[in-house]
Amino acid sequence: MRILVISQYFWPENFRINDLVAELVNRGHELTVLTGKPNYPRGEIFPEFLAAPQAYNSFEGAEVVRVGLLPRGRGGLRLMLNYLSFMISASVVGSWKLRGRKVEAIFVFEPSPITIGIPAIVLKWLKRAPIAFWVLDLWPQSLEAVGAVRSRAVLRLVDHLVRFIYRHCDAVLAQSRSFMTAIGEQIDDPKRIIYFPSWAEPAPTIDSVIPAPEIEARPDLFDIVFTGNVGEAQDFAAVLMAAQALRNEPVRWIIVGDGRKSAWLAEEVQRLNLQDQVLLPGRFGLDRMPSFFRHADALLVSLRNEPIFALTIPGKLQSYLGAGIPILAMLNGEGAEIVTTSGAGMAVAAGDGAGLAEAVLKMRMLDPEQRAKMGERGLACIAKQFDRDKLIAQLEGILFTLEQGVKTRRDFEGVNG
Numbered sequence: 001m002r003i004l005v006i007s008q009y010f011w012p013e014n015f016r017i018n019d020l021v022a023e024l025v026n027r028g029h030e031l032t033v034l035t036g037k038p039n040y041p042r043g044e045i046f047p048e049f050l051a052a053p054q055a056y057n058s059f060e061g062a063e064v065v066r067v068g069l070l071p072r073g074r075g076g077l078r079l080m081l082n083y084l085s086f087m088i089s090a091s092v093v094g095s096w097k098l099r100g101r102k103v104e105a106i107f108v109f110e111p112s113p114i115t116i117g118i119p120a121i122v123l124k125w126l127k128r129a130p131i132a133f134w135v136l137d138l139w140p141q142s143l144e145a146v147g148a149v150r151s152r153a154v155l156r157l158v159d160h161l162v163r164f165i166y167r168h169c170d171a172v173l174a175q176s177r178s179f180m181t182a183i184g185e186q187i188d189d190p191k192r193i194i195y196f197p198s199w200a201e202p203a204p205t206i207d208s209v210i211p212a213p214e215i216e217a218r219p220d221l222f223d224i225v226f227t228g229n230v231g232e233a234q235d236f237a238a239v240l241m242a243a244q245a246l247r248n249e250p251v252r253w254i255i256v257g258d259g260r261k262s263a264w265l266a267e268e269v270q271r272l273n274l275q276d277q278v279l280l281p282g283r284f285g286l287d288r289m290p291s292f293f294r295h296a297d298a299l300l301v302s303l304r305n306e307p308i309f310a311l312t313i314p315g316k317l318q319s320y321l322g323a324g325i326p327i328l329a330m331l332n333g334e335g336a337e338i339v340t341t342s343g344a345g346m347a348v349a350a351g352d353g354a355g356l357a358e359a360v361l362k363m364r365m366l367d368p369e370q371r372a373k374m375g376e377r378g379l380a381c382i383a384k385q386f387d388r389d390k391l392i393a394q395l396e397g398i399l400f401t402l403e404q405g406v407k408t409r410r411d412f413e414g415v416n417g
Contacts, residue, residue, distance in 0.1 A: 001030070001396075001399060001400065001403060002029070002102055003024060004034060004101075004103045004105070004123065004129070005021055005031060005032070005033045005107050006119060006123070007035050007116070008083075008090075009036075009038075009111065011056070012048070015111065018059070023388075024396075027392075029396075031062035031063070032063045032098070032103075033063070033065065035064060037066055041258055041260070043071055043074055043078075045071055067094050067097070068085070068089050069089055086116075087113075087116070090116075090119035091118055091119040094123070095122055098127075103127040104129055105132065105400075106127070107399065108169075109134055110134060110137065112137040112139070112142065113139070114137075114139040117165030117168075120133065120169075130171070130405065130406050131402075132169070132171040132173060132395075132398055133169040135173060135179060135183060138311065141182070143155065145308045146232040159186070167187070170405070171194055171402060172187060172194070173398070174195055175196065175198060176312060176335075178310070178312075178334050179311055179312075180195055181311075196394065198313065199386045199391050200318045200321060200382055201319060203289070203323070204290055206323055206325070209291050210294070212284075212291040215254060217295070222249075222360070223295045223296055224253050224254065225254045225296035226301075227289050227292060227299075228256075228257045229258075229259040230255065230259035230261050230265055231261050233304055233309060234259075236268075238302065238350075238352065238356065239300070239330070239356070240278070241353025241354065241357075242330075242353045245357040246277070246360060246361070251277065251364065254296075255279065256284060257282075258283040262280075290323070296325050298325065298363055299323065300329075301316055301327060301328075301330070303350055306350075309332065310334070312334070312335060321338075326363060326375055327339050327344050327346075328345055328346055328363065329345060329346070330348050330352060332350045342378065344375070344377045344378035346363055
């Protein structure tokens with residue numbers, strides 16, 4: 001099948017869409033990716049891309065078509081301009097660059113922003129191809145939750161935009177079951193909503209990986225590792241509350257990643273004199289995550305105490321489960337339920353820094369065999385609920401069904417035209 005993937009973010013940026021594209025190519029599909037110039041999360045175009053942009057025109061057998069955008073930079077206004085510039089560039093320049101190209105299905109990756117739906121609709125009209133839209137972030141709810149937009153009028157306007165986009169999608173894929181309910185309030189045909197969660201990317205067995213040399217090995221410490229975006233949603237204020245409470249305990253926090261709150265986090269660690277307890281090694285590629293996991297006695301996932309985040313399964317949760325390491329979760333809703341019902345770790349309420357500190361002490365007091373059992377239950381949860389091969393096969397089936405539906409309509413129009 002000839003599939004067009006539309007994503008504002010793509011390799012060398014670290015997102016799950018990279019793994020999906022590589023696997024679909026491996027399964028014999030012809031993939032084209034329409035994306036922007038890499039600038040996430042640094043806020044500026046990657047220097048390595050600027051030095052040799054032609055080196056990033058293909059990925060694992062997929063052609064990569066890139067359009068210009070205004071880099072994210074810093075601040076809310078710059079971020080909104082980043083979203084709008086890609087929306088316009090992908091709609092206009094992207095359509096021109098893809099002229100004459102046959103497309104049988106369009107797959108849209110939407111971790112944010114929702115505006116990615118506009119170029120998808122333009123290309124749907126031009127290519128007469130169906131859209132499968134993977135919703136990983138709910139708008140306008142997430143904008144309100146992180147304080148990006150406070151105006152009720154603007155939020156209503158965004159809601160109208162979301163409804164317009166969903167109305168023109170042939171299938172809306174929801175990353176959690178709770179998302180299905182929320183999306184159902186914005187869509188006219190609930191039958192088009194399909195549960196489609198994330199999976200754990202392929203990774204080597206943790207025991208076979210050399211521990212990250214950036215971190216000093218300290219067998220005497222209980223190491224808690226966080227990987228991924230350091231943003232508003234992750235509630236590092238509550239995490240630091242737990243770190244302060246445990247500053248005299250043999251506990252170390254290793255925060256791997258960066259984002260819009262990185263500078264604030266570094267300043268807070270200095271202000272609170274937590275440099276020995278909280279390590280900030282920076283951002284690394286997905287291929288390096290297993291080496292940091294090797295240091296972990298537990299893996300941390302956290303989200304702010306907002307209704308929207310209770311509906312979310314954080315993308316890193318599947319990767320953590322697949323690592324076979326106990327999980328400490330400070331979040332509400334579906335993500336916390338997965339951790340507790342699977343027995344893969346311990347969960348406390350979102351924003352409960354004191355509760356997180358207590359959970360750390362409780363997990364630290366478990367014997368190694370008990371913690372190993374938690375890791376094993378995480379692996380069992382992945383195999384049962386988030387198996388990569390089964391989910392990607394499900395997506396193939398969805399795209400094929402959509403493509404056949406369009407073909408049937410065309411044949412019908414041809415006979416009755």
